[in-house]
Amino acid sequence: MLKFSFGNAKIKHLTSYLGYNKGEVASFDLPAGYTCPASYLCQSYANRETGNVTDGKNMQFRCYAVSSEAAFPATRRLRWHNFDLLAKKSHADIASEIISSLPIGIKVIRIHSSGDFFKREYFDAWRGVATCHPDIMFFGYSKILEYVQYSIDNSLPNFKLVYSIGGAYDKMLSSEPACRVVNTIEHGRSLGLPISCQNNPADDYDYIVGGQSFAIALHGTQPAGSPANKKKR
Numbered sequence: 001m002l003k004f005s006f007g008n009a010k011i012k013h014l015t016s017y018l019g020y021n022k023g024e025v026a027s028f029d030l031p032a033g034y035t036c037p038a039s040y041l042c043q044s045y046a047n048r049e050t051g052n053v054t055d056g057k058n059m060q061f062r063c064y065a066v067s068s069e070a071a072f073p074a075t076r077r078l079r080w081h082n083f084d085l086l087a088k089k090s091h092a093d094i095a096s097e098i099i100s101s102l103p104i105g106i107k108v109i110r111i112h113s114s115g116d117f118f119k120r121e122y123f124d125a126w127r128g129v130a131t132c133h134p135d136i137m138f139f140g141y142s143k144i145l146e147y148v149q150y151s152i153d154n155s156l157p158n159f160k161l162v163y164s165i166g167g168a169y170d171k172m173l174s175s176e177p178a179c180r181v182v183n184t185i186e187h188g189r190s191l192g193l194p195i196s197c198q199n200n201p202a203d204d205y206d207y208i209v210g211g212q213s214f215a216i217a218l219h220g221t222q223p224a225g226s227p228a229n230k231k232k233r
Contacts, residue, residue, distance in 0.1 A: 001101045003081055004027065004103055004106075005026060005027045006022065006026050010113060010202065011113075020107055024107040024108065025106075026109055027110040027113040029114040030079050030115025031069065031080055031083055032069060032079075033056075036115060036143065037144070038144050038168040040056070040166060040167050040168050041058060041061060042061055042062065042063040043056030043059050044066040046076060051070040091121040094125035095125040095129055099129055102133070106136055107137065108139070109136060111126055116144065117144055123144070123150075126138065127156065127159060131156060134158055135158075137158050138159045139205065139208045141162055141179060142163065143164050145173060148162065152176065152177075160211070162179050162207070162208045163176050163177065164179050177207075177208070177213050179204070179213070180214075180215045180216075181217075182195075182216070183218050193214055193215040194215070195216070195217065197216055
């Protein structure tokens with residue numbers, strides 16, 4: 001069985017914000033970096049066994065999910081457990097695995113607080129799951145622009161993605177809803193973007209489901225000497 005996450009702070013805030021009960025909102029996670037084929041400016045990896053972090057050569061800000069994997073072995077184990085179960089399966093088998101593992105009574109699933117759609121069959125499987133379960137809202141971030149474009153299609157209103165700027169497809173971005181990581185709130189406002197997760201840690205949900213672009217302030221541990229660390233000072 002795949003494992004869903006209910007206990008991280010983001011999911012707890014979202015559960016409260018939506019007025020749901022514990023167990024009705026969850027995230028599904030994979031190892032950060034290893035499952036993110038389009039990562040670029042945030043590219044980092046936490047070693048599966050040790051948790052030691054390796055940053056990509058183009059990294060400007062470290063992925064916050066990598067920092068949590070480095071700090072918590074149980075988090076690493078859960079994410080690798082999910083990936084190991086799905087990595088080599090077909091579209092149909094992935095969809096079947098997800099459906100059979102869905103928590104009872106679930107109403108909202110964030111697809112990936114860590115990781116991304118690592119292959120097309122995996123992405124298609126999630127769309128298939130959403131089609132089979134119109135009663136569940138599926139949402140998340142992705143650096144795969146093509147997949148975000150699919151999610152704009154109103155034929156599947158319970159499946160919503162926002163493009164996460166800082167990936168390999170940034171130059172191809174046009175009018176798709178996008179999230180930009182900014183070093184300061186003032187920087188985000190200068191770009192004319194609303195800033196999420198300030199007074200309400202869960203309001204990025206509203207922007208994603210509403211198909212809006214927004215900014216989010218840099219968060220997570222940044223390595224000494226990195227561009228992001230210097231700009232935060």
